[in-house]
Amino acid sequence: MELRTKAEILDQVGIRRALTRIAHEIIERNKGVTNVALIGIRRRGVPLSIRLAERIKQIEGIEVPVGFLDITLYRDDLTRLDYHPHIYRTEVNFSVTDKIIVLVDDVIYTGRTVRAAMDAIMDLGRPKAIQLAALIDRGHRELPIRADYIGKNVPTSKKEIISLRIKEIDGEDSVLIQEPLRE
Amino acid sequence: MKHLLDLQNLAPDEINTILDNAVPMKQILNREIKKVPTLRGKTVVTLFYEPSTRTKTSFELAAKYLSADTVSISAPSSSVVKGESLIDTAHTIKAAGADVVVLRHPAAGAPYLISRRVDASVINAGDGMHEHPSQALLDIFTIKEIKGSIAGLKVVIVGDILHSRVARSNVWGLSKLGAEVHLVGPATLLPPGIENLGVQVSSDLDAVLPGADVIYVLRLQLERQNQGLLPSLQEYASLYGINSRRVELAQDDVLIMHPGPLNRGVEISNEVAEHPNAVINQQVTNGVAVRMALLYLLSVGDVSNETAN
CATH class of the missing domain: 3.40.50.1370 (Aspartate/ornithine carbamoyltransferase)
Incomplete structure (x- = not known):
């Protein structure tokens, strides 16, 4: 599928500023981070959660626990796929019970990934609360879910594609809005 | 699939x-x-x-x-x-x-x-x-988990090869992933033509064990031993049973595997079943x-x- 780039929504500096603001918001909302842990949703939530933890450390001087979650086994569309999604490792090496868990994902769209992630976390223990941070909110929710911390709201049409590239995985930081050249 | x-x-x-x-x-x-x-x-x-x-x-x-x-x-x-x-x-x-x-x-x-x-x-x-493909897959998974990869490993499968579906599946799987597979057992329990699968076949266990990375001990299927293929269980145990002396012949970090259930004192001795390198429960x-x-x-x-x- 050939894609036409319509606009760059965030560049490297934009992503950095958005994450810095989200870090501040997490600290403010939770009155510090003593009981906070971050869990990045694979794949691009992982580097974002690591960067957020670094930002929080710079501001508060506290290292918050960071974990990574693969939600494949919790997806609601597994029987409808025509391929086998790769299952990555889940690495949550701390107890989630009684902690405030901030889920970190790159783009929030239908909300189905977040639903799966919440179920996966509940199977690891009983957190005090689960909050959600997303770098991009592109709308079109299919479930009653909203993000607590948003890098940027981007109204999109369903046929548009948000192409989010992260240095640790894709070699550069950028968020583009694209659409197919032909219908 | x-x-x-x-x-x-x-x-x-x-x-x-x-x-x-x-x-x-x-x-x-x-x-x-x-x-x-x-x-x-x-x-x-x-x-x-x-x-x-x-x-x-x-x-x-x-x-x-x-x-x-x-x-x-x-x-x-x-x-x-x-x-x-x-x-x-x-x-x-x-x-x-x-x-x-x-x-x-x-x-x-x-x-x-x-x-x-x-x-x-x-x-x-x-x-x-x-x-018995799922058994071989779990065996190969266990080897890979500990050794890191399968290619180049010397795997010695010992016992009643003739009646063993576990051995046959392991031969296919291990060979495909590049292991060097040796089948060892009494001549009466080695199916003719099995060497055509690209494996080494022998009846002299002590000669094959040096350099072994994995010793895979097959269960002697006692229910199948009524056709006069074995002189006695004692003789089988002395020639093909895996005991501490035989484990010493292999690599220091040799893995000892068995699909279970164990006939202790026949194909595997008590000490070897409890040996730190035995991964039977992990299997x-x-x-x-x-x-x-x-x-x-x-x-x-x-x-x-x-x-x-």
Whole structure:
């Protein structure tokens, strides 16, 4: 599928500023981070959660626990796929019970990934609360879910594609809005 | 992948896909809540025409940890063997509405026949003296987990090769992944022509053990030893039993494996069964993880689409 780039929504500096603001918001909302842990949703939530933890450390001087979650086994569309999604490792090496868990994902769209992630976390223990941070909110929710911390709201049409590239995985930081050249 | 009938016809890539998917499955086994919702609404039928505790339990646990419903049908091993009765079996499976059928049968090839007559995915859990692919996959997973890779390892499989479907599946799987496989046993228990599978064959255990990375001890199937193929169990134990002296001959970090159940004092001595390098219990745990991966791969995704590719 050939894609036409319509606009760059965030560049490297934009992503950095958005994450810095989200870090501040997490600290403010939770009155510090003593009981906070971050869990990045694979794949691009992982580097974002690591960067957020670094930002929080710079501001508060506290290292918050960071974990990574693969939600494949919790997806609601597994029987409808025509391929086998790769299952990555889940690495949550701390107890989630009684902690405030901030889920970190790159783009929030239908909300189905977040639903799966919440179920996966509940199977690891009983957190005090689960909050959600997303770098991009592109709308079109299919479930009653909203993000607590948003890098940027981007109204999109369903046929548009948000192409989010992260240095640790894709070699550069950028968020583009694209659409197919032909219908 | 629609069925798992053997390892003979599996590509190395397919074997590696199964092994890779077993890694995250094993993580689930270490959690407090050992359950994921992946196969909700799917039904797994275990149909065993031969006695088995660990394979059957392992498949049932794997299915339950993935939230599938399980139905277990055991048929008396004596009543039916082949022919029309297998076709009846297929009708039973269809009527039960199974998504996956795990079949153990005394007749080699039974899973193939069934797979052509049902809509469900069929997993061969042992057919006669032919293959036992899920056992070999869990063995290979265990070796890979500890050794890092399979290629170049010297694996010595010792015992009753003739009657062993476990040995045959391991030969296929290990060879495909690049291991150097040696089969050792008394000449009466080595099937003629087995060297054509690209393995080394010998009856002199002590000569083969030096340099071994894995000693795979087969269970001496006592129920099959009434045909005069062995002079006595004592003689078998002294020539082919794995004891501490023989373990010393192999590499220091040799893995000692056994598919269970053990005949202690026959094919394996008590000390070796408790040896720090024996990974027999780990094999059992890994069996559940590997079978979870199999059930996931066979049940998820539009299979018709995949076979078209």
